[in-house]
Amino acid sequence: MPEQGQRQVQVTRATPIGAVPLADSIHEDTTAKWFLLSSVTYFFIVGIIALTIAAKFVWPQLLGSVAYLTYGRLRPLHVNGMLFGWLLPADLGLAYYVVPRLCGVKLWSEKLGIATAVLWNVIVLGAVYALPAGYNKGWEYAELPLPLVALVVVAWVMFGINIFATVATRKYEQMYVSLWYTLATILWTTFVYPTGNVAVLFTTGTNQANLNWMYVHNAVGLIFTPIGLAMAYYFIPKASNTPLYSHKLSMIGFWSLAFVYVWTGAHHMIHGPISQWLQTIAIAFSVMLLIPVWTVVYNFFATMKGQWHQLRDNIPLKFLMSGVVFYLLTCFQGPMHSLRSVNAIVSKTDWIPGHAHMALLGCFSFFAISGTYYVVPRMFKTKLHSDALANWTFWFFMIGGLGFFVTLWLGGFWQGWQWNNPSIPFIDTVKALKPVWTVRFFSGVLMFLGIATFLFNILATVVNSGQQTARTAPAVTA
Amino acid sequence: MLGNTDKSAIGFVIAALVFFFIGGLLTTVVPPLVDKSWSKPFENEDPSKGPTGKLRQYTELELKGRAIYVKEGCWYCHTQQTRTLLADTKRSGWKGVDSPISTPDEFVYDSPHMFGTKRTGPDLSRVGGKYDRQWHRTHFRNPRDLTPGSVMPPFPWIANDDEQFNALVAYIQTLGRAKNWRPDNDYEK
Numbered sequence: 001m002p003e004q005g006q007r008q009v010q011v012t013r014a015t016p017i018g019a020v021p022l023a024d025s026i027h028e029d030t031t032a033k034w035f036l037l038s039s040v041t042y043f044f045i046v047g048i049i050a051l052t053i054a055a056k057f058v059w060p061q062l063l064g065s066v067a068y069l070t071y072g073r074l075r076p077l078h079v080n081g082m083l084f085g086w087l088l089p090a091d092l093g094l095a096y097y098v099v100p101r102l103c104g105v106k107l108w109s110e111k112l113g114i115a116t117a118v119l120w121n122v123i124v125l126g127a128v129y130a131l132p133a134g135y136n137k138g139w140e141y142a143e144l145p146l147p148l149v150a151l152v153v154v155a156w157v158m159f160g161i162n163i164f165a166t167v168a169t170r171k172y173e174q175m176y177v178s179l180w181y182t183l184a185t186i187l188w189t190t191f192v193y194p195t196g197n198v199a200v201l202f203t204t205g206t207n208q209a210n211l212n213w214m215y216v217h218n219a220v221g222l223i224f225t226p227i228g229l230a231m232a233y234y235f236i237p238k239a240s241n242t243p244l245y246s247h248k249l250s251m252i253g254f255w256s257l258a259f260v261y262v263w264t265g266a267h268h269m270i271h272g273p274i275s276q277w278l279q280t281i282a283i284a285f286s287v288m289l290l291i292p293v294w295t296v297v298y299n300f301f302a303t304m305k306g307q308w309h310q311l312r313d314n315i316p317l318k319f320l321m322s323g324v325v326f327y328l329l330t331c332f333q334g335p336m337h338s339l340r341s342v343n344a345i346v347s348k349t350d351w352i353p354g355h356a357h358m359a360l361l362g363c364f365s366f367f368a369i370s371g372t373y374y375v376v377p378r379m380f381k382t383k384l385h386s387d388a389l390a391n392w393t394f395w396f397f398m399i400g401g402l403g404f405f406v407t408l409w410l411g412g413f414w415q416g417w418q419w420n421n422p423s424i425p426f427i428d429t430v431k432a433l434k435p436v437w438t439v440r441f442f443s444g445v446l447m448f449l450g451i452a453t454f455l456f457n458i459l460a461t462v463v464n465s466g467q468q469t470a471r472t473a474p475a476v477t478a
Numbered sequence: 479m480l481g482n483t484d485k486s487a488i489g490f491v492i493a494a495l496v497f498f499f500i501g502g503l504l505t506t507v508v509p510p511l512v513d514k515s516w517s518k519p520f521e522n523e524d525p526s527k528g529p530t531g532k533l534r535q536y537t538e539l540e541l542k543g544r545a546i547y548v549k550e551g552c553w554y555c556h557t558q559q560t561r562t563l564l565a566d567t568k569r570s571g572w573k574g575v576d577s578p579i580s581t582p583d584e585f586v587y588d589s590p591h592m593f594g595t596k597r598t599g600p601d602l603s604r605v606g607g608k609y610d611r612q613w614h615r616t617h618f619r620n621p622r623d624l625t626p627g628s629v630m631p632p633f634p635w636i637a638n639d640d641e642q643f644n645a646l647v648a649y650i651q652t653l654g655r656a657k658n659w660r661p662d663n664d665y666e667k
């Protein structure tokens with residue numbers, strides 16, 4: 001395949017800004033707007049829950065006499081709220097923006113899209129009621145009660161139809177990487193989500209746990225990873241105004257991810273009551289994950305070659321490239337923890353939330369924040385309310401995030417080390433972590449300020465655009 | 479084959495699903511067929527093969543207690559698995575007796591499974607019989623009264639409601655008891 005020719009395609013495809021100034025006006029973007037605005041709002045609301053559960057580690061009596069505010073009910077609200085209230089709908093909103101542009105056509109049905117957004121909001125509000133009330137199915141990431149699960153499936157099919165139909169009517173024959181990742185997310189999720197939420201109902205014990213881990217792992221690996229990478233593949237070239245380094249490399253990254261990821265679920269049960277040979281398979285494939293990760297990351301870094309100076313004041317790019325670094329680190333940790341010797345120390349400790357937040361917050365939420373900052377002014381045909389504030393958002397997230405990840409790794413490692421010495425009473429290992437949890441809480445406060453500035457900046461941009469359109473013609477910004 | 483999947487959406491869909499199903503089926507559907515111990519309840523009468531005992535179905539009361547354990551999210555802080563690590567067998571054990579390692583056949587009647595992923599609190603796979611009712615009552619009212627420095631939340635609405643409390647304690651006392659692992663049968667009630 002002639003690499004040069006491929007790159008030529010990308011220049012026009014991924015950067016139509018100057019080339020086709022009017023192209024953007026065919027897009028209505030109502031669906032994307034609804035998805036993004038509601039997800040940013042939930043980000044803020046769920047951020048309050050996040051702080052509350054972090055605070056409960058420092059002050060365990062806090063809100064302790066109120067059943068529906070107990071830790072065991074707010075934690076699933078935090079996890080589901082962040083995953084299905086903020087991150088996933090933000091990525092869906094961005095997909096509704098990106099896919100039509102990569103296909104050169106309008107979204108297949110804006111009406112269907114709006115209906116999907118409304119349904120999604122019903123689901124999130126349902127979860128906000130159900131989880132504190134104690135309706136919890138009992139599987140991690142799959143806590144939502146069955147009626148809400150059924151609605152998620154319906155919403156997913158509506159999303160899938162809209163995107164596939166848009167791709168089917170596309171003007172450009174060749175599909176850019178972001179499209180494959182988006183389409184693949186739709187396909188895989190259709191099987192992964194029901195495995196974790198419905199198939200588990202027909203099994204028990206270890207067999208059920210195995211399905212549950214297949215789901216949990218692939219919720220991250222085959223839902224949030226591909227849709228997140230789809231966005232990174234679109235926004236890195238866009239925000240830096242540079243063509244993607246290599247189309248071929250992106251194909252290698254994609255197909256190796258598609259093959260390797262699904263095998264690794266059992267690495268959550270290493271040393272646990274599950275067959276040794278299955279653990280070994282999961283470990284082997286976890287190590288192989290380095291292949292897709294390093295190809296993807298290399299492609300992004302190579303794209304940035306000669307462009308790094310842009311990081312100084314290009315805010316979407318700051319989020320994107322820090323996200324890429326966090327992706328590299330997370331996916332280096334993952335294969336390492338799956339090794340039996342390392343796993344014996346870090347598994348079940350506070351290291352794991354440190355790892356999980358670097359992936360879902362440090363990497364994929366950074367991509368989604370960046371995308372939102374990039375598209376909202378464009379969709380509303382105005383300028384971002386404040387670049388300086390957006391820069392604050394970045395630093396709040398960055399410093400808060402690092403404080404969160406690094407202290408939990410150190411603390412978690414230390415905790416695991418102590419657990420492996422049974423002469424230390426368990427409660428002493430709890431007390432030892434108290435300073436770590438205090439730092440985590442205050443890092444959480446910083447990140448919450450990041451969320452708050454983000455929400456304010458986005459809402460102010462939207463409000464400004466409303467006042468502006470009355471007076472001036474839309475400003476075309478690049 | 480894969481070279482053209484960026485042009486043909488149909489080819490792409492087929493390839494993406496085939497890749498997914500190879501790994502997906504081999505790691506979820508096949509293992510329980512190969513490894514029968516995942517579905518055969520624990521039973522052992524021969525002391526030379528390790529602890530004796532038999533896994534039984536939960537009673538109605540225990541199931542009610544289990545539902546509370548699920549509902550209150552105890553499983554976000556407690557695991558139920560003694561792993562194949564020396565330290566785990568020491569920590570899940572008590573009064574000088576080490577815990578046997580957890581095996582899949584001990585969990586055949588568990589749904590939702592409660593293996594857990596995080597040990598903010600200690601592992602509970604062998605906690606059945608470790609403490610008596612009075613201890614649990616005090617502990618649920620305020621864990622710090624018994625264990626200063628604990629970060630376990632108080633559960634006054636359980637401690638003060640006999641129906642819920644009895645059910646939950648009945649469930650806790652079953653944990654790890656399929657294997658009769660205490661030589662002196664010194665379980666608390």
Ligand code: HEM
Binds near residue numbers: 441
């Ligand atoms: C204000 C920022 C945040 C704070 C203070 C925070 C705090 C916490 C805490 C205290 C836990 C429980 C950890 C444990 O069980 O020991 C947790 C779990 C979790 N959070 Fe967050 N969080 C924040 C943001 C986020 C975001 C943005 C996401 C995803 C988009 C996220 C996803 C998760 C997930 C998936 C878990 C479960 C981790 C696991 O399975 O081990 N969090 N968080």
